[in-house]
Amino acid sequence: xxxxxxxxxxxxxxxxxxxxxxxxxxxxxxxxxxxxxxxxxxxxxxxxxxxxxxxxxxxxxxxxxxxxxxxxxxxxxxxxxxxxxxxxxxxxxxxxxxxxxxxxxxxxxxxxxxxxxxxxxxxxxxxxxxxxxxxxxxxxxxxxxxxxxxxxxxxxxxxxxxxxxxxxxxxxxxxxxxxxxxxxxxxxxxxxxxxxxxxxxxxxxxxxxxxxxxxxxxxxxxxxxxxxxxxxxxxxxxxxxxxxxxxxxxxxxxxxxxxxxxxxxxxxxxxxxxxxxxxxxxxxxxxxx
Numbered sequence: 277x278x279x280x281x282x283x284x285x286x287x288x289x290x291x292x293x294x295x296x297x298x299x300x301x302x303x304x305x306x307x308x309x310x311x312x313x314x315x316x317x318x319x320x321x322x323x324x325x326x327x328x329x330x331x332x333x334x335x336x337x338x339x340x341x342x343x344x345x346x347x348x349x350x351x352x353x354x355x356x357x358x359x360x361x362x363x364x365x366x367x368x369x370x371x372x373x374x375x376x377x378x379x380x381x382x383x384x385x386x387x388x389x390x391x392x393x394x395x396x397x398x399x400x401x402x403x404x405x406x407x408x409x410x411x412x413x414x415x416x417x418x419x420x421x422x423x424x425x426x427x428x429x430x431x432x433x434x435x436x437x438x439x440x441x442x443x444x445x446x447x448x449x450x451x452x453x454x455x456x457x458x459x460x461x462x463x464x465x466x467x468x469x470x471x472x473x474x475x476x477x478x479x480x481x482x483x484x485x486x487x488x489x490x491x492x493x494x495x496x497x498x499x500x501x502x503x504x505x506x507x508x509x510x511x512x513x514x515x516x517x518x519x520x521x522x523x524x525x526x527x528x529x530x531x532x533x534x535x536x537x538x539x540x541x542x543x544x545x546x547x548x549x550x551x552x553x554x555x556x557x558x559x560x561x562x563x564x565x
Contacts, residue, residue: 297539298391299497300377300403302412309334317370319378321386322409330419332379332412336368336430340380340389344525349550350557353446355396355526356549358437362397369430372438376402382410384497385488388535389527392547398438404497404535411495445520445548447555450480455518455544460488460529461552468565472524474556478563480522486511488529491536498536505540515542522548522555 308316318335320327327337342364348357370376376394380386387404394402405412413419424430450457459479464470466485468477479485490507493499499507513519519537523529526549537545555561 298403298535299406299539301406302415302417305377305405306417316375316377317368319368319370319376319390320409321378321380321390326381328421330409330413330421332409333418333420333422334424335379336424338364338368338390340386340527341525343389343393344527346525346550346553349526350447350554353444354439354441354549355443355547356393358397358439361393362435362437365394365397365435366432367430369433371433371435372397372399374401377405378402379405379408379412382408382495382497383489383492383532384408384535385528385532387497388531392527392531392534396440396443397435398440406497407493407495408497414495443546445546447548447550450520450548450555453518453520455520455546456513457483457548458513458519458521458533459483459485459552460521460523460533461485462487465524465552468563471556472552474524474553476556476559476563478556478565479552480555481562481564483522483564484511484513486513486533488523488532491533498539501540504536508537508540513537515540515544518544520546520548522551524552526551526553 318332320331320335320337321340323339324337343356343361345356348354378387378390387408391402391404457480459466463485465472466479471477491498491504498504521530521533526547530547530551534545534547
């Protein structure tokens with residue numbers, strides 16, 4: 277039995293760090309939690325209200341929208357100021373060595389945002405719960421309204437961020453970049469009929485529209501690989517191309533599309549952290565509608 281447990285722990289580490297899918301099924305997670313293998317930290321990426329309504333037992337709350345950092349995006353081109361992100365993780369008892377499973381309501385936007393930010397910080401042991409809260413609940417698995425650890429704050433730990441600077445896609449470089457810029461927002465936002473809270477409506481000149489939800493599954497975070505590849509190929513988004521995704525604030529829809537592409541083995545893909553809000557903030561920049 278001991279050997280079996282060690283094999284499972286080894287498998288988890290290998291999958292989380294390299295080569296394997298970054299998704300974890302509800303069955304896998306339930307088995308791991310029941311067997312109490314290692315120190316898994318569950319992180320709910322939804323807003324505080326949804327978290328209070330119900331969440332997985334033991335999960336802590338880190339709303340992904342709290343990680344949007346427009347000032348840092350504009351100043352450095354980075355997704356978030358590393359020290360700010362590290363301080364939030366430290367307060368939740370998460371260190372660089374912690375095995376993390378992130379989840380959201382089930383559509384994948386919030387979970388992909390946290391997964392992306394942790395990856396930017398150099399945290400490799402992080403996975404997304406496939407299907408999220410929606411699938412977990414549909415399967416009749418237990419949820420709670422209780423705060424983690426009986427409402428007591430977690431033991432604060434140190435988080436040593438090692439940001440991956442090469443993930444940064446700066447606004448200044450977009451015009452001369454050979455990458456295909458892909459707008460993950462709605463058609464209404466892309467066409468300029470809706471601004472999405474930005475200063476102006478429209479899209480970055482030359483960008484291609486590919487609405488993120490085209491890849492969304494039912495009780496899965498993503499559709500099956502074949503269906504996703506078909507949709508992407510029909511849109512001209514093939515693995516040989518350099519691709520940069522963006523949405524409104526840089527987290528959520530753009531990171532969802534980024535995660536889907538990474539899941540399919542696309543190597544030359546990045547996120548534009550400033551996204552539309554930053555681009556549209558400068559009235560001098562050109563806009564297409």
